[in-house]
Amino acid sequence: MAPSATVEPKSRQGPVRSALERLIQSGEIESDPIQRRLADRLDALDRRLSAEVGASKKSALGWLFGQKRDADPVKGLYVYGDVGRGKTMLMDMFFRQSSVAAKRRVHFHALMGEVHELIGEHRRAHKNGEVKGDDPIPPVAARIAEKSRLLCFDEFTVTDIADAMILSRLFKALFANGLVLVATSNVAPDDLYPDGLNRPLFLPFVKVLKEHAEVFELAGEEDYRLAFLGEEDIYVETSDPAAGQRIDAAWERLLDGSKETTASLSVKGRTIPVPRAGNGAARFAFDDLLKRPLGSQDYLALAQRFHTILVENVPVMDEAERNEAKRFITLVDTFYDAGKRLVVSADAPANELYQGRSGTEAFEFDRTTSRLFEMRSREYLEKASAREDARS
Structure with a gap:
């Protein structure tokens, strides 16, 4: 205090x-x-x-x-x-x-x-x-x-x-x-x-x-937005009847009283619209972020701009959604490497999100699952805050 x-x-x-x-x-x-x-x-x-x-x-x-x-x-x-x-x-x-x-x-x-x-x-x-x-x-x-x-x-x-x-x-x-x-x-x-x-x-x-x-x-040490953003707020399964309310509550805590706006990023001549943004955080529907032809440079630009990304309604994916799965893998890797926070609502536990068996995505998604579990831990959240402080 x-x-x-x-x-x-x-x-x-x-x-x-x-x-x-x-x-x-x-x-x-x-x-x-x-x-x-x-x-x-x-x-x-x-x-x-x-x-x-x-x-x-x-x-x-x-x-x-x-x-x-x-x-x-x-x-x-x-x-x-x-x-x-x-x-x-x-x-x-x-x-x-x-x-x-x-x-x-x-x-x-x-x-x-x-x-x-x-x-x-x-x-x-x-x-x-x-x-x-x-x-x-x-x-x-x-x-x-x-x-x-x-x-x-x-x-x-x-x-x-x-x-x-x-x-x-x-x-x-x-x-x-x-x-x-x-x-x-x-x-x-x-x-x-x-x-x-x-x-x-x-x-x-x-x-x-x-x-x-x-x-x-x-100056100061405490991050007021994240003080009440715990493990249970980082990964929410949509099967929970209160999932929508929990995600909305997490978003309100991230906004911390700030006004929600729209934003955009320019990456090598491309424009990435950010439909909901505020207080250093951004909120996307899965389709807006993972069904678009985005790559590592785009996700890196998001990581550089925002301390937290909230992605809603991540579906269960298989070979038919291989491109989306690949982008999701890249998104998680980028935010993990940058030490940033990723808040997710999904239709299944992390280890059941990708059902495909062929191709490299199945193997790579094992790493994504591990990182999603780590990124919701208190230790990771504290390290993410410390890395943000060091950069500031």
Whole structure:
């Protein structure tokens, strides 16, 4: 349990801190002094933004036209820390109660996908003589900032060289347009895009980021999402009348109060849709993940992006489902090797999932069965959390 901390009088608490205290008082989360400090920082940021809104009073975009450029700019906040520390929960509390009208909450990868689309639109328009200027970054940044004074995004991680190469110029332009950023990540700014191709060209972005956003480490050891995710939650047989409820309950614990969204990954030009995602976890139906022509690189990308994958309704397979069985073997191997968590609901025990007798799949599925048993053990779950912490 986290150490106790003095609770401020309710009259002095901001909305984020008050919402956090309600969760603590209800027993939904543990008392955590570092979370309280972050809540207070977020409330302080909202007070500055609220004062600015009150000064303009003209429209949702009054800040854009009424702000003095020589005034002390409002600095955003970059929050990083271990998986499960409540970063997304607190950011979402801040976003919901913020008085800023021109605000947006988006996943980092979704934003970058939008940016690349806007860049493509500008280049096509320039080619057709519809716009002047062949540099797409200033107009793209202006379009984004025009709609959003406050931008909140979750799971800031840079793995794509195309993103890395434009981030510095893009965000320099966004900040110049008055945008305020609140972001969460598992890593400190200096550790973004580690060992990435042409990383020296990415480093100016880190400087720009730290100039326009204060850095807050939400340190700690306990992973709140996994504290109540035990062996019985990792592999659920659908023959259990309560199987659906158990899987839904596990998913809610993984979300830990975060909003469920959709997401996508780009792997070598292919797009992998993620129908349900949140708080570093992803949820798939078997057909969505194992009946599609995906391979080891796709599953590795999922393992790099998410700490936990939940796969529902895995059927019993035989020779007729050899391709699906092969993909399932690859999925399990990839997540096992990466030390990530795999939550499964299936139509049979792990050692009865593959009924085929010919080909290599029968032999290989023996290893998959062994790994599925190991991956639901408390020892594996604790090691998975430790490996995630080491990477953060």
